[in-house]
Amino acid sequence: MTGTIFLTTTLPYVNAAPHVGFALEAVQADVLARHHRRRGREVRLLTGTDDNSLKNLLAAEAAGLPVQEFVDRNAAAFEALREPLSLTFDDFIRTSTDPRHRAGVERLWRDCAADIYRSTYEGLYCVGCEHYLTDTTTCPDHEAPPQRVAEENWFFRLSRYAEPLREAITSGRLVIEPPARRNEVLALIDGGLRDFSISRSRERARGWGIEVPGDPGQVVYVWWDALGNYVTSLGYGTGGAAYEKWWGSGDGRRVHLAGKGVLRFHAVYWPALLLSAGLPLPTEILVHDYLTVDGRKISKSAGNGAEPADLAARYGTDALRWWLLREVPQTGDADFTVERLVARANEDLAGGAGNLVSRVVTLLGKLGGAVPGGEPLPVCAGVPSAVDSALAGFDFRRAAAGVWTIVEEANRYLEQTRPWELLRDGDTGAAGILGRLLATCRVLGRELEPFVPDLAAKISHQCTPAGGTLPPLRPVYPRLAVE
């Protein structure tokens, strides 16, 4: 089977605190990481922050803070998501401060030298978008007048890579999931790929960013910079065995998660750079759609996005993770509301799994004597493969639903066998039934681990005998109320 799996999230730019939209991607990546680790594969999960965006600089100015201090503070907020979201990333890279990064970006630049040339660019540039506009009015996204810019820049010969990219995608060497996104990329390539500018003048970048090797007057385009993290974090450019192990050898899987808005950068620009540098391509790009909050588009700059750390503090990590995984469809945007978060948690986590554990443990308590053993219910046997196939297709909702069949079946089994009646009548059949249910709950605890790790641990603990008896019953998941 495949050996290593290198998973990455995109690097959010840190012009503001993290919102649920990023939490979605982080949690998805974490579930994949946990899942594959459980299957015995060697996993490395990377996340981090894009500090070098000009947007960060502007946000810092607006906040009246020195840019480095500003990005330090926000980056810390992203890294601090580890606890509230129960993330298990193995590495966190920051593009402005990580010693691995700058050297790696420079190396990547040099390795692509054959495709880099100098030319003049003139056009209208939107600072908010970090790219040029052709319209003369205002940027529709930022409602700000673009700036007229004419300068010498470095360009990358993207036009040369249309065919190799198409081949990589159609051959399946580079998988883009879901298929609709793959088609979108193919259509994009069919539409023609133009060379693009990969540097900005130092003045326009306000000196913020990574200097172009050998050209102090230019700063590396922030996307080149940011995308590079996928290899610079592994020591590409600074040596170290990690790069060869996780990327350079071409073995194993190299999996990027990314939002639909940055598809082009991940599925076209980035592979082209790798091709140019003679490096292996990612094996998969998993594209998710967006979240809205209370029916409105999330806007970091407007600050109306729900904050994941805050949500986790209020409603718990499990509730947040479960909502993101169980409720967000693979295709199509999903609307986040606290009401939905709470409803889903109460319905599934409290009323479903939590209540199941309570009834099983309580009944076992009435049994007296030793904790009975038993085989898990038949439904358990099919769950691992159902989860495998759902996750292989990047379908978290289907995966979560697959695990949930255990809860449904167990509650139904309880209802059908009615062990409380047997206990009342002194029928010894109750022990066997409860033994099977207890074993089933333990399987549930195991299978739930990638999705809701905290709850999973509680279930496992509550259902595992220690010293011949079960731990005293403590509800594994109390009901929530909307605050």
Next chain:
RNA sequence: GGGGCGGUAGCUCAGCCGGUCAGAGCAGAGGACUCAUAAUCCUUGGGUCGUGGGUUCGAGCCCCACCCGCCCUACCA
């Protein structure tokens, strides 16, 4: 302007290559049970499948046009 994706029961969504595909969950209604976190289990779903055409023996599922939402992208391909 171009490309893409969505628009299916009150709500959130499944519906692979066209023929039990008109569905699930929640909400609502009725019932059962009492081991449990007013939880659980059973029964109950007549909604023009965005709109209008078309192809077909037969279309949410194919084609065309249009409307709405979102993503990307751009000037005359």
